[in-house]
Amino acid sequence: MYSRSLLCLALTLAASPLLADTVWLKNGDRLTGKIKFFDGGKLLLQTDYGGAITLDWKKVATLESDQELLIKEDAVSGERAKSLHAAEPGRVILANGETPRTVELASIQQIMKPKPLVEDLTWKGNVDAALDYKRGESATDDYDIDLKTQARHGLWRHGAEAGYNRQYQDGVVASDNWNAEYALDRFLDEHWFWQGRLEYKHDQIEELERQRTLGTGPGYQFWDNELGAFSVTGLLNRSDYLFADGQKENFYALSTKWDYNRYLVGKSIELFSSGEVGKPLASVADYTLDAEVGLRYKVNSWASLNMKAEKDLVSGADGELDETHYSLGFGVGW
Structure with a gap:
């Protein structure tokens, strides 16, 4: 019984x-x-x-x-x-x-699910690492790592990005640069927000050695949910350039910044794109472009494979820059 x-x-x-x-x-x-x-x-x-x-x-x-x-x-x-x-x-x-x-x-x-300390805190992000080895008439070794994270609490949202790239050609350093960015958004309603942003770039190889940008302006969040997010921001920026020969330039510019990602096939594939296109108010350059687009395939709940293309362009300026970078690598997300 x-x-x-x-x-x-x-x-x-x-x-x-x-x-x-x-x-x-x-x-x-x-x-x-x-x-x-x-x-x-x-x-x-x-x-x-x-x-x-x-x-x-x-x-x-x-x-x-x-x-x-x-x-x-x-x-x-x-x-x-x-x-x-x-x-x-x-x-x-x-x-x-x-x-x-x-x-x-x-x-x-x-x-x-309520979070400890800050109940409505949402935090997401990913770290992507890529290694590229090419052996032929010349030997090329390319190392790339990128971090992107975002946290939101109530009407405030914090965003941070950082990246590092180093490339060797036949044992000689051909690229060596890093960048960091922090943005703070204050939402005015469900869609509209105001952003303040600080960005810094440093390049050991190119003639344009350092870039620092401070910007502020309104933004619009089209959507932000478990299936992805899309926002567009208009910014008034002040940029300071330092060239390898010691020359300095500073100017104001208007720019449009976008940030897009979308999950597909039951959230196993993510399409993402982010970047900024700007027009200086002075004649120091015709325009600037810093953009990326890529795909991320989730192997499990935290690991992923990714491939992306990055474009960095400063047109019509001293030390004109035009670089395109492709990468395939492994990432960790949360």
Whole structure:
């Protein structure tokens, strides 16, 4: 009798998913899995039968979850719910240990796992490394590493980038440069923000040895969710150039900056592009361009393979620069 009871209990546990979240759709379908994130009108549900599934929030009738989630009904504050319970279509019940509260699904802007210290902190980024060895009439060794990360809390967003490239041709250093950038965004509403930006570049080989740029201006976020992001920023910049012969130049410029990424094929492939095109207000150069475009294939939840092309151009200036760099490498993301 005792063995039979244990067998019934084991079969019951095996038949019912542990801590599974459930989403009911307006067409009557019911999906189970784990709620990962909701933002930008898209709910990401991780399942063991279909991987990550993206659901249109307008198609969701109600949902339930046994995990602790942060529910945000505006861009700043949120409520930590110990669990979610299903309600009538278009609503969900937040259970937080006190009196349960029923809210409209349409009023919810974000759902996420609460972070320690800063509950609504979202942090993402990746480090890509590439090595290229070519042996023929000449021997070329190329080393490249890039870091890009972004953190957001409430109405503030921080972005940082850094990169280093070194190339040898027949044992002689042909390229040796690094760059760093920091940007701070203050969102004015769901889409509009104001950005302040500092960028520095240093080149040991080219005639244009150092570049420092300070800029500020408005930006527009078209979308930013689990499927990707796209933003455009218009900036008024002051740039300071130092050339290898000791000459200095400084000027103001207007520029347009973009940052785009999009996940495809169940988030296994990422298409990304970022860069800036500028027009100096003085006659020091015709225009400048600093851009990259590439693909990233996710091997697992943290590792990826990537390939990209980078373009760095300063046209019509002393020490004119025109470089195109291609790389294929390995990356780590979070």
